[in-house]
Amino acid sequence: xxxxxxxxxxxxxxxxxxxxxxxxxxxxxxxxxxxxxxxxxxxxxxxxxxxxxxxxxxxxxxxxxxxxxxxxxxxxxxxxxxxxxxxxxxxxxxxxxxxxxxxxxxxxxxxxxxxxxxxxxxxxxxxxxxxxxxxxxxxxxxxxxxxxxxxxxxxxxxxxxxxxxxxxxxxxxxxxxxxxxxxxxxxxxxxxxxxxxxxxxxxxxxxxxxxxxxxxxxxxxxxxxxxxxxxxxxxxxxxxxxxxxxxxxxxxxxxxxxxxxxxxxxxxxxxxxxxxxxxxxxxxxxxxxxxxxxxxxxxxxxxxxxxxxxxxxxxxxxxxxxxxxxxxxxxxxxxxxxxxxxxxxxxxxxxxxxxxxxxxxxxxxxxxxxxxxxxxxxxxxxxxxxxxxxxxxxxxxxxxxxxxxxxxxxxxxxxxxxxxxxxxxx
Amino acid sequence: xxxxxxxxxxxxxxxxxxxxxxxxxxxxxxxxxxxxxxxxxxxxxxxxxxxxxxxxxxxxxxxxxxxxxxxxxxxxxxxxxxxxxxxxxxxxxxxxxxxxxxxxxxxxxxxxxxxxxxxxxxxxxxxxxxxxxxxx
Numbered sequence: 001x002x003x004x005x006x007x008x009x010x011x012x013x014x015x016x017x018x019x020x021x022x023x024x025x026x027x028x029x030x031x032x033x034x035x036x037x038x039x040x041x042x043x044x045x046x047x048x049x050x051x052x053x054x055x056x057x058x059x060x061x062x063x064x065x066x067x068x069x070x071x072x073x074x075x076x077x078x079x080x081x082x083x084x085x086x087x088x089x090x091x092x093x094x095x096x097x098x099x100x101x102x103x104x105x106x107x108x109x110x111x112x113x114x115x116x117x118x119x120x121x122x123x124x125x126x127x128x129x130x131x132x133x134x135x136x137x138x139x140x141x142x143x144x145x146x147x148x149x150x151x152x153x154x155x156x157x158x159x160x161x162x163x164x165x166x167x168x169x170x171x172x173x174x175x176x177x178x179x180x181x182x183x184x185x186x187x188x189x190x191x192x193x194x195x196x197x198x199x200x201x202x203x204x205x206x207x208x209x210x211x212x213x214x215x216x217x218x219x220x221x222x223x224x225x226x227x228x229x230x231x232x233x234x235x236x237x238x239x240x241x242x243x244x245x246x247x248x249x250x251x252x253x254x255x256x257x258x259x260x261x262x263x264x265x266x267x268x269x270x271x272x273x274x275x276x277x278x279x280x281x282x283x284x285x286x287x288x289x290x291x292x293x294x295x296x297x298x299x300x301x302x303x304x305x306x307x308x309x310x311x312x313x314x315x316x317x318x319x320x321x322x323x324x325x326x327x328x329x330x331x332x333x334x335x336x337x338x339x340x341x342x343x344x345x346x347x348x349x350x351x352x353x354x355x356x357x358x359x360x361x362x363x364x365x366x367x368x369x370x371x372x373x374x375x376x377x378x379x380x381x382x383x384x385x386x387x388x389x390x391x392x393x394x395x396x397x398x399x400x401x402x403x404x405x406x407x408x409x410x411x412x413x414x415x416x417x418x419x420x421x422x423x424x425x426x
Numbered sequence: 427x428x429x430x431x432x433x434x435x436x437x438x439x440x441x442x443x444x445x446x447x448x449x450x451x452x453x454x455x456x457x458x459x460x461x462x463x464x465x466x467x468x469x470x471x472x473x474x475x476x477x478x479x480x481x482x483x484x485x486x487x488x489x490x491x492x493x494x495x496x497x498x499x500x501x502x503x504x505x506x507x508x509x510x511x512x513x514x515x516x517x518x519x520x521x522x523x524x525x526x527x528x529x530x531x532x533x534x535x536x537x538x539x540x541x542x543x544x545x546x547x548x549x550x551x552x553x554x555x556x557x558x559x560x561x562x
Contacts, residue, residue, distance in 0.1 A: 192514070192517075344484065345484035345485055346437070346484040349482070349484060374486075374487055374489065374490045375483060375484060375485060375486065375487035375490065378481065378482060378487045378488070378489055378518065379482060379487075381514050381517070381518060382481075382482050382508070382514055382515070382518060384514060407521065407524075408489070408517055408518065408520075408521035409489070409520075409521035409522075409524040409525050412489040412490055412492070412493060412521070412525055413493065413525070414493065
């Protein structure tokens, strides 16, 4: 055992984080992880288990010669800082604590630092208005208040999450420009291995195009409203396809922010519930969001709501994503990426190739959307994408036309759309 | 004696250079282009007897180009090349065949086989009554 890892006995437990442990030595300080950070989804034990690994690394990197640490139990550390006075040592432990907190929040984005949370709650002026705004962890004065902040923050979080669950009706009644008609078109999706156009993705308005007309980036409420409206429109489409005996899969996008918010999730689930059970077999939900924004546990939590309410769940993330481990553990049917419009065709080919290769290594199915031309379609096929969509495959259509067969060469013939039967709407 | 012209289109500069050199050594007049657009702009389509075409190109891709080439230069032989040993390579090459490619090869190329195919095509072209109009 190295000297640094040698256990240090602790005589008694101090009430707050970074408190100096009385008894054998006033140079031994205690660091308690649960006083630093909480997580939106993780149970405390889960977070602590993960945070322990991070804490070990940060503390090891931070200690100087002659200083030692030892893990006392889950999330509790004793630091022996012999060269510092008790006050200086306490301050130093607070700094280390803040580094750990920052690192945990970086690795697990759903984590919230307690001081931040307390400050947010205080500024919202809710029931806990009397909460003292949190001081920085580096400040000595802030240290004794941490436990109290934690308690108040947890209570406030409970109140906030229970009191703000919007019902679908309420969500739909919030009128907003640009969000009344979320689906403009449908994007046919080509199943490469089965050589069929078997699914249609709802294409949402591109808000960046609408900026000149006074429509700004939608806020969370607007996004949730768009998601709910999309589901309701998809329901109508599926009903008409089934009644026209042209069943095909319909992919409805839903934003990650909607699923992560207790306020809007219930309304979204209510919208899915409006789809008859027999039609849900044709519904695929496509989560739109940055994969790095969701923790593994958070993703599992979100998927638990979706899996039994639709045929399968897709996840569209950034094309530069290279780590697909979260998807292998959760039941995500396929992971997608959109071709980028701001890079050259050659760069897009490289990005598509890298994305597909990384996903295939982890055994994840992949789909590409927004392929702008036939060249990018071929690049996607060559890279190993299982599904492809975009103007390079078939231009967006007003209405899904049902499943039909299409081999690769069909997309490159002059009569390229010959396989498309006339739309039932026509 | 007029040399027959074989043109290569590949966005990979090293493949392009090697194939050009190889065909030159084999006794053909050669030309090389990194993209379909530059080939069409050069006007060399009308003097090319055989075209070795990489399918995976930025801009107009090989599959898109085959139909156009067959329409504009009906006597030109098109040899499609593609690959890197990917799983979907066979499907891509099969699509090229269905679209009208005269032959197709997977990368890494079997150079001897490629040269034999080019030679065979050009020999047949010599023997067949030439429709010079299309080439001029």
